[in-house]
Amino acid sequence: MxxxxxxxxxxxxxxxxxxxxxxxxxxxxxxxxxxxxxDVAGAVLGQSATPEALAALRAxxxxxxxxxxxxxxxxxxxxTGDVGHSLVNNRPVSELIGSRLPxxxxxxxxxxxFCVPIGLLLGICSAMRPTSVFDRVTSVATLSIVAxxxxxxxxxxxxxxxxxxxxxxxxxxxxxxxxxxxxFRSMTLPVLSLSGIIIAQIMRMTRAALLDVLRxxxxxxxxxxxxxxxRLVLFYALPNALGPIANALAxxxxxxxxxxxxxxxxxxxxxLAKLLVDAVSTRDMPLVQACTMLFCLAYLILGTxxxxxxxxxxxxxxxx
Amino acid sequence: xxxxxxxEPAHVVIKRPRRxxxxxxxxxGIVVVAFWLIMAxxxxxxxxxxxxxxxxxxxxxxxxxxxxLGSDVLGRDVLSRIMAGxxxxxxxxxxxxxxxxxxxxxxxxxxxxxxxxxxxxLSRTMDAVISVPSLLFGLVAVxxxxxxxxxxxxxxxxxxxxxxFRIWRSLAVNVNAMDYVSVAxxxxxxxxxxxxxxILPNLLGPVLADCGLRFVFAVLLLSSLSFLGLGIQPPDxxxxxxxxxxxxxxIYGAPAAIFPAAALATLTIGVNLLVDxxxxxxx
Numbered sequence: 124m125x126x127x128x129x130x131x132x133x134x135x136x137x138x139x140x141x142x143x144x145x146x147x148x149x150x151x152x153x154x155x156x157x158x159x160x161x162d163v164a165g166a167v168l169g170q171s172a173t174p175e176a177l178a179a180l181r182a183x184x185x186x187x188x189x190x191x192x193x194x195x196x197x198x199x200x201x202x203t204g205d206v207g208h209s210l211v212n213n214r215p216v217s218e219l220i221g222s223r224l225p226x227x228x229x230x231x232x233x234x235x236x237f238c239v240p241i242g243l244l245l246g247i248c249s250a251m252r253p254t255s256v257f258d259r260v261t262s263v264a265t266l267s268i269v270a271x272x273x274x275x276x277x278x279x280x281x282x283x284x285x286x287x288x289x290x291x292x293x294x295x296x297x298x299x300x301x302x303x304x305x306x307f308r309s310m311t312l313p314v315l316s317l318s319g320i321i322i323a324q325i326m327r328m329t330r331a332a333l334l335d336v337l338r339x340x341x342x343x344x345x346x347x348x349x350x351x352x353x354r355l356v357l358f359y360a361l362p363n364a365l366g367p368i369a370n371a372l373a374x375x376x377x378x379x380x381x382x383x384x385x386x387x388x389x390x391x392x393x394x395l396a397k398l399l400v401d402a403v404s405t406r407d408m409p410l411v412q413a414c415t416m417l418f419c420l421a422y423l424i425l426g427t428x429x430x431x432x433x434x435x436x437x438x439x440x441x442x443x
Numbered sequence: 444x445x446x447x448x449x450x451e452p453a454h455v456v457i458k459r460p461r462r463x464x465x466x467x468x469x470x471x472g473i474v475v476v477a478f479w480l481i482m483a484x485x486x487x488x489x490x491x492x493x494x495x496x497x498x499x500x501x502x503x504x505x506x507x508x509x510x511x512l513g514s515d516v517l518g519r520d521v522l523s524r525i526m527a528g529x530x531x532x533x534x535x536x537x538x539x540x541x542x543x544x545x546x547x548x549x550x551x552x553x554x555x556x557x558x559x560x561x562x563x564x565l566s567r568t569m570d571a572v573i574s575v576p577s578l579l580f581g582l583v584a585v586x587x588x589x590x591x592x593x594x595x596x597x598x599x600x601x602x603x604x605x606x607x608f609r610i611w612r613s614l615a616v617n618v619n620a621m622d623y624v625s626v627a628x629x630x631x632x633x634x635x636x637x638x639x640x641x642i643l644p645n646l647l648g649p650v651l652a653d654c655g656l657r658f659v660f661a662v663l664l665l666s667s668l669s670f671l672g673l674g675i676q677p678p679d680x681x682x683x684x685x686x687x688x689x690x691x692x693x694i695y696g697a698p699a700a701i702f703p704a705a706a707l708a709t710l711t712i713g714v715n716l717l718v719d720x721x722x723x724x725x726x
Contacts, residue, residue: 147571155587270711272663274670274686275704278693286696293694381578388671389690400671403586411586418579426574 133434141427148419149201153194156408201416207409209402216413219398227394230387231379233314238321239372245322246329246368251356253334265323273382277316277389284312294391317386321375328371335367336360366436373429377422469720475713479706482529492520494527495678503689503697515689515699524685525706531681532707535596536661542600543661544654547607552638554608555615566612569605577602577664585673595674599661606660610653611646618645648721655718659711666707682707 172180188196200206206216249258268276285293291312336342337360345359380396387397395414402410465473482489491509492498497518504514512521554562584598618624619642627641666683668674675681680688682703689700 144571144574148575152583155583266715267708267712270659270715271708272666272670272683272704272711274667274683275708278686278690278700278704281693282696282698282701286693377576381576384578384582385667385670399582400673403582403671403673406586408586411583415579415583419575422576422579423574 130435134431137427137430137434141423145420145423149198149416150194152412152415152419153197156412157190157193157197197412201413206413209407209410211402211405211407211410216409219410220395220413220417223393223395223398226392227383227387227396230310230313230317230383230392230394233310234317234321234379235376237314238318238325238375241318242322242325242375243329243368246326247333247356247361249326250330250333250337251353253330258330261326265327268319268323269327273316273320273385274389276319277386280312280316281389284315313386313390313392316389317379317382320382321378324375324378325372328375329364329368332364332367332371333360336364339363366433369432369436370429373425373432377425377429380418380422466720468716472713472716472718472720475709476717479529479533479710479713482526483533484530486526486529490520490523490526492523494524494680495519503692503695503699506698512702513697513699515685516692521685521689521699521702524680525682525703528681528685528703529706531675531679532662532666532683533710535592535675535681536599536658536665538596539599539603539661539665540654540658542596543603543657544607544650546600547604548611548650549638550604551608551611552615552642553634554612555619556634556638556642562612565608569608572601573605573609577660578667581664581668582671582673585668590673590676592675595665595668599664602664603657603660607653607657611650614646614649615642618642621645652718652721655714659714662707662711 197207204217206220208215209219245261249255249261252258281293284290291308293312333356337356342355342360345355350359383394384396384400386392387394388400391397395417399411399414399418401407402414487494498520499510499514499518502514502516502518504510504518506513510520510522512525515521515524550565554565580602581598584594584601588594588598624637624641627637632641665674666681666686669681669683670687672684672687675684677684685703686700689697689703692699693701
């Protein structure tokens, strides 16, 4: 098969797998949240509802239809953006999500812009001199950061920077983007706390990818010819490690999702993850469903990008 | 006895020296993990004050003798609550780990030993389950089933089945290709026998290390859920929920939220150190 065709084939296969997974996830989410919790109409109207009112509400919510029909109806709503009304305050779910999504994207974007350069730089530096003091210190530090819970880093950051040093507010009730100073004041702590684990992941994976390339025979050859130090790593090894590094970046960024759930709770940040956690505690199922699907979609996109980047950067995979 | 001796060579894939020195960091890990395990068993009996008793009417009290780590939001002794909370933190996580490793390991051995479409179907299913972020999975499960300790254990167990499955399967496939497994097959041994007696004993080393890491994941997941208020419910408290209830005190500089989080950190780092420095583990 010609390489171009093989690439298209691979992309199609990967996208199909992602779509299939998303469909399976949607089925699982629907099954878990629609079928298990019992009667939604009863939950909405409360215990004093008359049977007639219950029946009427069930009919208007299509609860009298079989589950398979309701699933297709629900899936259609997900695709077209009509994702129902919140059970708690009766506002359209799309409106609730729409008001939170920009904040979450801002947080994720700021964290990405902060983490990627630092993580890459640290990873490349420690791969240049493995077993050096710098490498050992960063290894232990990143291992510890990955091992401890996210809320430990978050609460420690609040105690040090918000309470003791009083540099930043401890809560982010509304992220401010009207001024540069307001942006930094409201976003620094959440971004910092979210960044720890992501920087650590990027650094470790970049280091591993580079070291793997540095062990190859052609690098040994270059070394024997007298290429050493930064030149060897940057111009000989790095180009061949770009695929695995891009893969690692996408995988590390998927930690943003889980991290955001914790960090948005610590800082009371008005984002999507906080919306999801609140929806779970009030058992507001339409909201839980929509938020979960959005998170899974983002996670799948990152995972697929990681695979595609890894594949495109490897000529041998590309050709096979 | 003689039959054990005859079978012995089949159970040893690579001969390792009997004793390998454990590095210092490994000992640190062992001590820390052993400490918290003892706490998980005896902690509730050893507390200086009853975990639920209000001893400081003001709350968020300072660190003084007799109340070494200060008091929490309701004026309870933080040290006592951390000691008692070891059980609610470690217990469910161990149960979830065992569940995940049991289900994942059994399925993986079956997939490796049977092969064919069963292997493909199981592997694909696991790939799909693993493509959901674990905390998100936990949130949906709690939304659907409500919060209770059995639900939490089963949820965390199911979440970490695919990870255990992948490791076990990749190891088991290698062992499955060994001559002695083929011999057992030719001998006409049944599938359960091959899984249990031929493949399983040769996986134990690496699989134990994997158990440790899966335990860390389970601890982090369960305490994260507790931190969100969707895990262990009052009056029981694990370390995650203790961080949550003491979070407001942070603004007044009360460290009551930091100590349980730090306890969690020592436990997870301790297990990591232990696993990384297990004797005979490739580094």
